[in-house]
Amino acid sequence: MCSTSQVTSQKMENYSSLIFKKIIYVDDDNIYGPWNGTEEHPYRYIRDGIINSTNGDFVFVYNGIYNETIKINKSISLVGENKNSTIIDGSYNQEIINLTKDNIKLINFTIRNSGGNPYNSAIRINSNNSLVKKCEIYRSKVGILLNNNIKNTIDNCTFYKNGQGILFDSSDSNFISGCVFTHNSIGVQFEKSKNNNISYCYTYENGISFYLNDSKEINIYQCNISDNSVNLGGVFIENSFDVTIGNSIIAHNGAGISLSSSSGISIFHCDIIKNTHFGIAMRSPSKNILVETCEIVKNYRYAIYIEKLNSCIIKNCNIYKNNLYDIYSRLVRCSARLNWWGSIFGPKYIESLYRGRITVFLSKIRCFPWYLRQIKDIGANWKGNEPYLKKINIGLQQKIFNFTGKDIDEDGLPDWWEEKWGYSPFIWDDHKHLDPDNDALNNFEECYTDKFGSNPFYKDIFLEIDWMESNHPDISNKPSENLTKEIVSIFKEHNIALHIDIGNLDGGQEIPICNSAFSYSKLQDLYWKYFLQNDLNNPRKGIFHYGIICNYCPDLNFPFFGWDQFDSFAISAKWLKESNPLTSMENLIGGALVHHLGHTLGLIADTYGGIDNTGSSQIFSIQWLKYRNYKSCMNYHYKYKILTFSDGTNGRGDFDDWKNLDFSFFKNTIF
Template identity: 35%
Template sequence: MKKIWLFCIALFMVTTPFYNATFFEQNVSHKSFLGIGDDVDPLVDLSIDVVIKRVRTIDIDINQPPSIVVKVIVNEENWQSETFQGFDIMNLGTAHFDIPDDEEKVIVTIDVMKNGVQADVSSNGNSLQIIYDVLTGAWNGDDWLGDESGYGHAGGHEDGVVNESDCEIWFDIVQNDYDGDGLTYWEEVNVYGTDPTKSDLGKDYDNDGVPIEWEDKWGYDPFKAENHSKLDPDKDGLQNVEEWQMQEWFADPFRQDIYIENDYMEEHNGIKPMMPEESLQLQYSAFTKHNIMLLVDNGLMGGSEEIPYEELDWDKLNEIYNDYFLHNDENNPRKGIFHYAIIIHDFKDFGRGVAGFNFKRDAFAVCSAYIQKWRPWENAMKIAHGGAYMHELGHQLGLPHLRVFPWQLLYWLSWNYKSCMNYRYTFKIVDYSDGSHGFMDRNEWDNLDLSRFER
């Protein structure tokens, strides 16, 4: 009898294939409805929209913006965006998919094609794979709430290897619901006790300054008051109320964000102050690699104005700040959210030419005519504008500079301190240093104070 049992066991092992579930298959449970029945939402036929908000290349090749295409796959259905050209593309389209009414999880795969080749937008391979929870409207997988690079954001730099294939992407996944308030049927019935047929959009039931849908998305209890006017979990100087106000512009309460408004002085003597796109994109990439989002308002967010030309002094700088940034309103909501940058011609009160300077804790100037004079070649000029701008922003974030010149011994000793905060490299490098280069180097990335501009 024992031999018969052993024979049966051996036969079973030989004839039964071994199955190794993938990570996603292990984490996707179909028809696991936690007691809610066979229909996740009995009020609607379910669908999701995958909104591609923004894609940018992390590797910036001056004067050579790449082509970008986004592909989304859900349940073997495919969507593809049109082809875009640029370093930084906004609003690439929305992929719409009908999904089963009786399944709790949906796998969403997002690919980015850069110049016809698959780009890297994930910490795990090239594709971004998301497990979307139909019950709660949240997701995990290659992106999750509270991850270092932000929720609804992912990039190829997250694998620790930065190369020319890396891009980053901002996206959202929106599920349809009967009352259109962004809360799923399951949440309304089983978690919040709200009416799934009546919209709660914009309601602030706990009177803590932010609406229910924002608290739901970011993991807060919308029925328990918290001091969102003071809470700043990522220590970027933006309190949660301000993060909510900036939600249209990718603000994340758990990932540091920096916003700057640029205003430009008008052309004079044939010279137009500028901040070239590549100069900004090089800075965006430098910050992205450290999981900080920098975004400059060059008109994108409703700011940015042209300032009439005049010779400047300190009093006139203060007037410009009040007239063009605050608009003569000390309670202007931009103050405390945005830094302010003026791109001017030059400034003579130092007794010598300068590439830029800070004039308030939240405001600085970049002297574009001076930079154009000393870096007239296009590529060098774009790098110099980026380095000078990032240098002045560094002061806003609490970094000191190293003021050295070629006739000084310290200039030659500071070879290892490769940062735009080092005068030796301000026109050559668009980055801060991480302290890894040896003698005289500084670890600046670990010592940024993003909330300094508020104090």
């Protein structure tokens, strides 16, 4: 058997490349002392090791759970014994680790549980030339916050269950490499930052993978951006310029790449495949967009969507087998010469069951000449099978409930609730794993919602609605009681108790006005402030779905990740009315509400081809003929006309939404 000294010596060999003056040891098992930082008498707390270090020292931390917050104000190396079992827990304080000195190295830790207020973070970097490596960071408002600094490196780290995995705020010339992002609202966010690089990273099951706003010179290279939100998900670029995305796999997201008011965007050697809404979407006016040497294949709706005076060049790409549109254009001029369209006859301009088409609406798209055969050696030159692509088993967060009343059998639920619902208060029951009605609410959650009328033997769905103050004194964005009662009655017909909270179930409130469109990150902040109450342990999370009705938000209406799951949606009430002036506000709000509640219950584009199919709203089109019997608000043709899902009894092309509801999808999202 090796001695502790021998084991430590073996572990230190892993850091032989680091240059340091002396080693200081920390071990939380040394409860009674003495404490002098030696291997025989290590400090008990990490902060003591830092206090007693000097620039250039190496602080080695043995396995354990360290419930403390740390300020590193010296150029030291702080290294954990094992990243999975050397844990720094912030206990929901504002910041867990704050780096305030240049040239710090932080390696081999799990860091968890920051505060829930804006800019609270697991790691805050206020230094330059620092390194964070081989760390797992989860359950924080922001995983790593870089604020006004340069030349830091984040390498081989894992980020999950954070608001933002990494947030760059006015930070330049930093590097992210070999990291994994999963179940974050936003994987990496850039605000007013430049010359930053992301490479060899993997994102999956995030709300948005990479979000760039008011930034420039951002390079994304050889990343796998796959299986993220089926409505957002991929790379979102707003008000930014000189961005390159290269040699990356961008697959099965809502939008693979979305551009808005940006310029100098270069997309090359990428596989852009099987995205549910858009492979590439160019929205608000952008210019100097180059898409080159890409495989743009098998996207469900739009391979390339271009509108509003965008200018772009698309060349040397294979664009084929997309479901609805190879290119959809409106009010644009675009060069799409020298591509292969899946046929020697070039692109199609009429609808087909088997091929996408080019649609030109007040646009000019030049496609001739085109290649007569498929172009070889384009797209990503790797296929996503590198070791860092292994998925993480996240699991569900166990809530802590504080119930009042006696609990004779000590099974966690009070006797009054057990007696009410036929359980014996003298027999221990595993209530955390009991869900007799299969509505994804266990008996602890049913007990918590008992005051709201829940029944553990009858399916319940809870939905909180917040509404933004209207900018018109005579109009409210609050759903009317008549509307909510009508929706509740529809669900009741299918043996589901829908509880809509518009101020009557301890939530649901009017929130301050925001007159103009705001960013996706702002929407996330509203979720944290008004739904979570900035509390990572808010018990309503995982019980209530959440909707927010705004005047204008980043899109017309859409579901989103408020935090780590697909549990929320936003509705732009004023924008919706402007787009549909002949439809009553009641029908618009009601249709959007039920439609997006359906998304959080697992009714997504992957579930059935008639869901979110833009073609089905065009009367007499092939898609309309195929899905016209699918009489559901999940069908765009009926979205604002009816307030119910389909039961599958309407003939060919119909689908039974009610039977396919996934009650657990909003709390355990997998795409």
